[in-house]
Amino acid sequence: MAEQELVTIEINGIELQVPKGEMIIESAKRIGVDIPFFCYHPRLGKEQAANCRMCLVEAGTKQPDGSVRMMPKPQTSCTLPASQGLVVFTDTVAIQKARRGILEFLLINHPLDCPICDRGGECPLQNNTLFYGPGVSRFVEEKRHLPKAFPISDYVVLDRERCIHCARCTRFSQEISGDAQLEFLKRGADTMVSTFQNTEFTSRFSGNTIELCPVGALTSRVYRFRARPWDMKSQKSICTRCSNGCNIWLDYRPNRLVRVLGRENEAVNEEWTCDRGKFGHEYISSDRRLLSPLVRRDNRFVTASWVEVYQLIASRIRQAVEERGAGAVGAIGGAHLSNEEAYLLQKLMRVAVGTNNIDHRLERNQVAGGDTLLARLGVPFTQTAIADIEKAKTIFIFGADLVDEQPIVFLRARKAWFRFGAKVIIAHPEPTETELRFDEPLVLRYRAGTETTLINGLSHLILQSGRAVTDGISLEELQASLSEYTPARVAQETGVAEDALREAANLLGEGTVILCAGRVRNHPEYAVLANALVNLTLLTGNGSRGNGGLNILLPEVNSHGAADMGVLPDLLPGYVPVNDREARERIERIWKASLPAEPGLSTQGMLEAAAEGKLQVLYVIGEDIAQKYHDPELAQRALENAGFVIVQDLFLTDTAQYADVVLPAASVAEKEGTFTNTERRVQRFWKAMNPPSPDVKPDLNIFAELAVYLGKPLPVFSAEQVMEEIGQVFPAYAECCYDQMPAEGVRWMPTLTDRGK
Amino acid sequence: MSEAIRLSEYPRAKRIDERQPPELRFSERAVQELERIKRHYPNKRAAMLPALWIAQREYGGHLPPEALMEVAYRLGTSYAVVEGVATFYTMYNKRPVGRVMLEVCTNLTCSICGGYEILRHLEEKLGIRAGETTPDGQFTLVEVECLNDCGNAPVMQVGNRYFGRLTPEKVDALLEELKNSEEHTVVQLADTIVQCHLSESERQDIERALAKAQAGSGGQDGQNG
Ligand code: SF4
Numbered sequence: 001m002a003e004q005e006l007v008t009i010e011i012n013g014i015e016l017q018v019p020k021g022e023m024i025i026e027s028a029k030r031i032g033v034d035i036p037f038f039c040y041h042p043r044l045g046k047e048q049a050a051n052c053r054m055c056l057v058e059a060g061t062k063q064p065d066g067s068v069r070m071m072p073k074p075q076t077s078c079t080l081p082a083s084q085g086l087v088v089f090t091d092t093v094a095i096q097k098a099r100r101g102i103l104e105f106l107l108i109n110h111p112l113d114c115p116i117c118d119r120g121g122e123c124p125l126q127n128n129t130l131f132y133g134p135g136v137s138r139f140v141e142e143k144r145h146l147p148k149a150f151p152i153s154d155y156v157v158l159d160r161e162r163c164i165h166c167a168r169c170t171r172f173s174q175e176i177s178g179d180a181q182l183e184f185l186k187r188g189a190d191t192m193v194s195t196f197q198n199t200e201f202t203s204r205f206s207g208n209t210i211e212l213c214p215v216g217a218l219t220s221r222v223y224r225f226r227a228r229p230w231d232m233k234s235q236k237s238i239c240t241r242c243s244n245g246c247n248i249w250l251d252y253r254p255n256r257l258v259r260v261l262g263r264e265n266e267a268v269n270e271e272w273t274c275d276r277g278k279f280g281h282e283y284i285s286s287d288r289r290l291l292s293p294l295v296r297r298d299n300r301f302v303t304a305s306w307v308e309v310y311q312l313i314a315s316r317i318r319q320a321v322e323e324r325g326a327g328a329v330g331a332i333g334g335a336h337l338s339n340e341e342a343y344l345l346q347k348l349m350r351v352a353v354g355t356n357n358i359d360h361r362l363e364r365n366q367v368a369g370g371d372t373l374l375a376r377l378g379v380p381f382t383q384t385a386i387a388d389i390e391k392a393k394t395i396f397i398f399g400a401d402l403v404d405e406q407p408i409v410f411l412r413a414r415k416a417w418f419r420f421g422a423k424v425i426i427a428h429p430e431p432t433e434t435e436l437r438f439d440e441p442l443v444l445r446y447r448a449g450t451e452t453t454l455i456n457g458l459s460h461l462i463l464q465s466g467r468a469v470t471d472g473i474s475l476e477e478l479q480a481s482l483s484e485y486t487p488a489r490v491a492q493e494t495g496v497a498e499d500a501l502r503e504a505a506n507l508l509g510e511g512t513v514i515l516c517a518g519r520v521r522n523h524p525e526y527a528v529l530a531n532a533l534v535n536l537t538l539l540t541g542n543g544s545r546g547n548g549g550l551n552i553l554l555p556e557v558n559s560h561g562a563a564d565m566g567v568l569p570d571l572l573p574g575y576v577p578v579n580d581r582e583a584r585e586r587i588e589r590i591w592k593a594s595l596p597a598e599p600g601l602s603t604q605g606m607l608e609a610a611a612e613g614k615l616q617v618l619y620v621i622g623e624d625i626a627q628k629y630h631d632p633e634l635a636q637r638a639l640e641n642a643g644f645v646i647v648q649d650l651f652l653t654d655t656a657q658y659a660d661v662v663l664p665a666a667s668v669a670e671k672e673g674t675f676t677n678t679e680r681r682v683q684r685f686w687k688a689m690n691p692p693s694p695d696v697k698p699d700l701n702i703f704a705e706l707a708v709y710l711g712k713p714l715p716v717f718s719a720e721q722v723m724e725e726i727g728q729v730f731p732a733y734a735e736c737c738y739d740q741m742p743a744e745g746v747r748w749m750p751t752l753t754d755r756g757k
Numbered sequence: 758m759s760e761a762i763r764l765s766e767y768p769r770a771k772r773i774d775e776r777q778p779p780e781l782r783f784s785e786r787a788v789q790e791l792e793r794i795k796r797h798y799p800n801k802r803a804a805m806l807p808a809l810w811i812a813q814r815e816y817g818g819h820l821p822p823e824a825l826m827e828v829a830y831r832l833g834t835s836y837a838v839v840e841g842v843a844t845f846y847t848m849y850n851k852r853p854v855g856r857v858m859l860e861v862c863t864n865l866t867c868s869i870c871g872g873y874e875i876l877r878h879l880e881e882k883l884g885i886r887a888g889e890t891t892p893d894g895q896f897t898l899v900e901v902e903c904l905n906d907c908g909n910a911p912v913m914q915v916g917n918r919y920f921g922r923l924t925p926e927k928v929d930a931l932l933e934e935l936k937n938s939e940e941h942t943v944v945q946l947a948d949t950i951v952q953c954h955l956s957e958s959e960r961q962d963i964e965r966a967l968a969k970a971q972a973g974s975g976g977q978d979g980q981n982g
């Protein structure tokens with residue numbers, strides 16, 4: 001980007017240089033001058049609304065003769081751009097009076113019910129009134145009355161009396177989330193915020209409006225009356241509800257999580273969270289959490305001590321290994337574990353048990369890192385950093401209802417369009433909510449099952465147009481292999497009109513970001529489709545440079561990390577094939593142990609083996625496979641017929657009902673570690689609370705202790721130490737040592753092949 | 758327990774599936790008009806005000822929620838945004854009104870010149886209070902602010918016309934006239950405003966298109982959307 005032009009301005013007599021055009025409300029922060037505000041929010045709007053008038057300042061411009069010519073009236077500093085010679089006063093008598101006037105005005109219809117208002121204690125209106133407001137009001141008339149505590153959804157409660165009409169919530173819903181479900185009705189003194197006809201506020205980002213509201217007009221139905229801000233402690237954490245890795249604050253009282261707030265990370269979620277994240281961590285403080293280990297006796301679960309269960313597990317594993325070999329033991333899980341835990345889990349299985357039967361994937365295709373994308377693009381799953389999505393020239397959402405599947409990635413995609421004018425193509429067999437959030441995107445409504453044809457058809461059109469780029473790909477060969485995908489045929493097969501195909505092909509080019517999710521991961525012919533997508537990526541010139549690229553977004557919080565850590569039957573940490581002798585030996589030297597050289601069983605393989613009674617011990621960690629496996633029946637049969645089932649989880653899940661031993665694990669709030677999000681960003685989370693019982697342990701401890709009982713201790717004592725070891729085994733993680741990790745986390749860079757970006 | 762704590766007394770908010778298109782009731786003429794008006798603006802959302810006038814005409818003089826939904830759908834925006842605009846402007850009727858709306862000015866000049874007498878007289882004559890509609894659905898009486906015709910005070914707006922220098926007698930005669938006339942109705946006012954948004958040639962175009970559709974009726978079902 002070009003160097004920003006600097007201008008010299010003066011605030012309260014202090015001279016400073018700021019970028020030209022910066023709003024004075026921001027410039028003032030640079031020298032610690034406090035300007036009160038309500039409606040200003042730097043992320044909202046191409047332009048600020050400037051309707052609360054709280055941020056007034058006096059301003060003028062320096063004249064050539066050195067005098068200052070003041071503007072006749074106070075200016076709103078949230079819309080006053082810095083220009084050369086601007087002189088600003090933020091605390092004159094006139095401004096003090098103006099602020100008192102504004103606050104008195106805003107409070108005319110305000111109910112002042114702070115004692116029963118959830119915002120009390122962290123309320124900008126309360127604070128500004130205290131610091132800048134008048135002591136008394138001259139307004140003695142009846143205030144306006146409207147229904148109080150009106151629930152507009154399961155999450156949000158609206159109190160229209162408290163609203164100061166700052167338009168933050170309405171701007172958010174129109175500009176950021178794009179659902180435009182909140183709007184001002186009526187005008188003047190009757191103005192009120194509402195959904196259409198008071199129908200349900202179904203936005204997937206509704207929780208953000210609660211945080212944005214500078215008063216207690218929008219409050220959380222979940223957090224309602226649970227705590228006062230001063231009763232709570234906060235800890236930095238990472239949301240566990242999808243693979244995006246949003247940064248969040250966990251606000252908790254002793255041993256009880258009361259709410260989740262968005263935490264700023266420019267690289268990931270800016271400051272937003274989706275409702276799944278904001279309201280979906282209640283499980284942490286559920287009373288149904290497991291509190292101690294359980295073993296099955298006479299078909300009932302009885303509590304047991306950790307020593308007992310460790311001894312039992314160790315003896316059953318040893319027995320299995322002796323009778324049938326290490327291949328009779330298998331472990332499923334990892335996508336919900338931290339990197340450190342996932343790493344230790346696979347090390348436990350490989351070193352202490354001696355098997356490669358380990359897998360974290362529950363989806364049908366069990367897409368692994370070692371597949372098409374890694375081989376041809378040099379990245380396991382995603383090429384584009386989340387923050388770079390907004391720089392895209394074209395966004396191609398392929399087979400995904402992005403709002404639902406990857407809400408925060410969706411916000412970036414929408415920003416690319418709304419703020420920066422990217423073109424948008426949405427291909428999906430059914431109408432999706434995502435389509436409604438863009439103005440007339442190009443929609444390709446293909447017939448389900450014709451995904452590969454569609455992509456090949458687009459590639460074909462680009463090849464024909466002569467715009468194709470040679471980027472690690474032979475255009476002649478491709479041309480030959482795609483020659484049959486003529487627009488006419490593709491249109492006929494996919495049901496997408498030829499014109500639309502051509503229009504789409506024209507929009508695809510350098511700077512195209514392709515976003516795919518579940519439908520692509522689970523496609524019956526994933527490998528073929530992935531190849532087609534890679535071809536399209538390469539020939540549009542997005543293979544190795546620029547911000548464009550192919551992104552297959554992942555399902556779970558640490559799906560990426562589990563793959564990185566080698567919770568896969570055929571790959572060691574760092575995508576090292578188990579049967580690559582040289583590479584394996586390097587890891588053996590670090591671990592001072594010998595490793596099995598044969599690839600183990602995948603989840604599907606393990607479940608099939610278990611269903612046939614061939615698996616003596618099945619260890620399931622943090623996954624409710626009886627419910628969530630894509631083929632739940634197979635999982636249930638496997639759990640029934642496995643010799644010995646160990647389930648490690650927070651709850652007595654359906655899977656745990658089949659267990660012989662249940663191990664209670666700590667939640668994300670009760671331990672520390674790192675997760676790797678879908679764009680390869682390794683981010684730390686910290687321990688907030690103690691586990692609900694002293695017998696609940698972090699998974700890391702369980703793996704480490706179990707190894708001791710198996711006679712092969714893994715000498716580590718903390719997550720931090722494990723991360724150091726990970727850095728040795730998989731050098732891409734070397735920068736992730738806890739003491740070096742920057743606040744934004746580390747997006748590890750693939751050095752796996754010569755490609756990758 | 759405090760009123761603020763009890764949430765359960767409110768019925769659960771109804772959910773609308775935005776992916777489901779609403780019921781569409783615009784006539785072929787309305788569709789044609791909107792099509793043309795949209796072209797006057799850089800984006801179709803900017804056609805919101807005329808679109809609401811079309812809807813007010815099509816839905817018989819006021820804008821029920823269904824009308825707002827139809828406008829939102831046809832302009833590709835959210836229901837809430839349309840409701841926000843419709844409720845901002847007072848000339849869009851959010852509730853059912855009579856066939857004819859009598860809007861009596863009681864602002865400064867008119868009140869000095871007898872605006873309130875006119876209003877009271879009408880209240881008596883029609884047997885309703887300002888803001889109400891006669892049981893037969895003929896008239897809705899409203900008290901309004903300055904109509905910008907102070908020179909003719911006291912003034913009353915009826916549909917697309919102003920009637921000034923009113924006296925009770927003039928009002929009586931006017932009421933009789935209005936009862937049996939198709940002029941100055943709420944629907945006619947909406948149509949007048951819609952027509953103002955169209956040029957002469959556009960209006961002719963629409964007539965031609967409608968005639969053609971009529972001729973080949975049963976065939977194409979117009980370009981919706
Ligand atoms: S919004 Fe703020 S000022 Fe208003 S009642 Fe709540 S805490 Fe008090």
Ligand code: SF4
Nearest residue numbers: 163164166167169213
């Ligand atoms: S509800 Fe809150 S955020 Fe929305 S306009 Fe009112 S005060 Fe502002």
Ligand code: FES
Nearest residue numbers: 040050052053078
């Ligand atoms: S913050 Fe500037 S006008 Fe509201």
Ligand code: FES
Nearest residue numbers: 862864867904906
């Ligand atoms: S006061 Fe009635 S028209 Fe002006």
